[in-house]
Amino acid sequence: MKHICVVFRHAPFGATSSREGIDFALLSASFEQQLCLVFTDEAVLHLLADQQPELAGSKDYVSVFKAFDLYDIEHVLVCETSLQRFGLTLEDLAISAQLASSTVITEQLQQADEVLVF
Amino acid sequence: MTTSFEFSFQFNGKAIETDKQGYLKNAHDWHEDMAAIIAATEEIELTEQHWEVIRFVREFYMEYKTSPAIRVLVKAIGQSLGAEKGNSKYLYTLFPVGPAKQATKIAGLPKPAKCL
Amino acid sequence: MILHHVQTSALNDNALAVCLRFCAPQDSIVLSSDAVIALLDQQWLNKLKPFNIMALADDVAARGLTEKHLAASSIAINLISMNEFVAQSLTHQKVITW
Numbered sequence: 001m002k003h004i005c006v007v008f009r010h011a012p013f014g015a016t017s018s019r020e021g022i023d024f025a026l027l028s029a030s031f032e033q034q035l036c037l038v039f040t041d042e043a044v045l046h047l048l049a050d051q052q053p054e055l056a057g058s059k060d061y062v063s064v065f066k067a068f069d070l071y072d073i074e075h076v077l078v079c080e081t082s083l084q085r086f087g088l089t090l091e092d093l094a095i096s097a098q099l100a101s102s103t104v105i106t107e108q109l110q111q112a113d114e115v116l117v118f
Numbered sequence: 119m120t121t122s123f124e125f126s127f128q129f130n131g132k133a134i135e136t137d138k139q140g141y142l143k144n145a146h147d148w149h150e151d152m153a154a155i156i157a158a159t160e161e162i163e164l165t166e167q168h169w170e171v172i173r174f175v176r177e178f179y180m181e182y183k184t185s186p187a188i189r190v191l192v193k194a195i196g197q198s199l200g201a202e203k204g205n206s207k208y209l210y211t212l213f214p215v216g217p218a219k220q221a222t223k224i225a226g227l228p229k230p231a232k233c234l
Numbered sequence: 235m236i237l238h239h240v241q242t243s244a245l246n247d248n249a250l251a252v253c254l255r256f257c258a259p260q261d262s263i264v265l266s267s268d269a270v271i272a273l274l275d276q277q278w279l280n281k282l283k284p285f286n287i288m289a290l291a292d293d294v295a296a297r298g299l300t301e302k303h304l305a306a307s308s309i310a311i312n313l314i315s316m317n318e319f320v321a322q323s324l325t326h327q328k329v330i331t332w
Contacts, residue, residue: 009252041251060183102256115236
């Protein structure tokens, strides 16, 4: 079992990279890999409640976030700096995530066997 | 005007588009009466136990916008219907070829991304 | 010890910014393609300064950037070949492509 860290750094729906990253994460979880997801910069917006991706012409790939526990994805880190920058708090998010300082995220990257950025 | 699809079947005088494996292209085309027709192509005769799973995957899809793969299906069913149903032995008895594959197909949903 | 690889211009993309935020002191950064443009920008150079910085020599030369342009940078930049890049990726624990 590998410890895989998947970092998201793009805004929702503008590009397909985040969707690819989610597909990759869910697939890796199905293969019983240990996963840690990191949302930073504009990607923190993926976690907001009440999104309607179809209105932006995107497939809804954010509703599945609510099923992370069913996929045994327990570690979801949100960059504290990015969240603050947009005036958001954990209460604005659709799922339970862990507020992480840069130091904590740096440590995660160091510990992981593989890090993929989307 | 009749639309022609590469793969389809007739339902209530309408052509329903599917992929080449028989999964509906559009989950909204699905109707409860369609389930028995799709189930017949899988050689499954629907019982109330089947229906419980079919409704479950349908609700799963409506909430999470994705078809559950087997591992997730087992866990999710276990959480809401209890351990005696949330195990692969029970689900394989109902859907011998593969619970995730067959239940999602009968429920008019896309094929799960990964089926083991 | 991580080798961070950035390929996009810091003026168009947040890759370098995110990389720098999560870079550990002992890590290295390789700039390739449009990412080498950051070497002309004093603001980015200040942020790059604490780290071991490498840039692909071909990508620097391709853009007409010479030692004269980089001299102003006042930080040590190792210009490396593709082979050296491969060697670096083997001496680091892992590579993160931002």
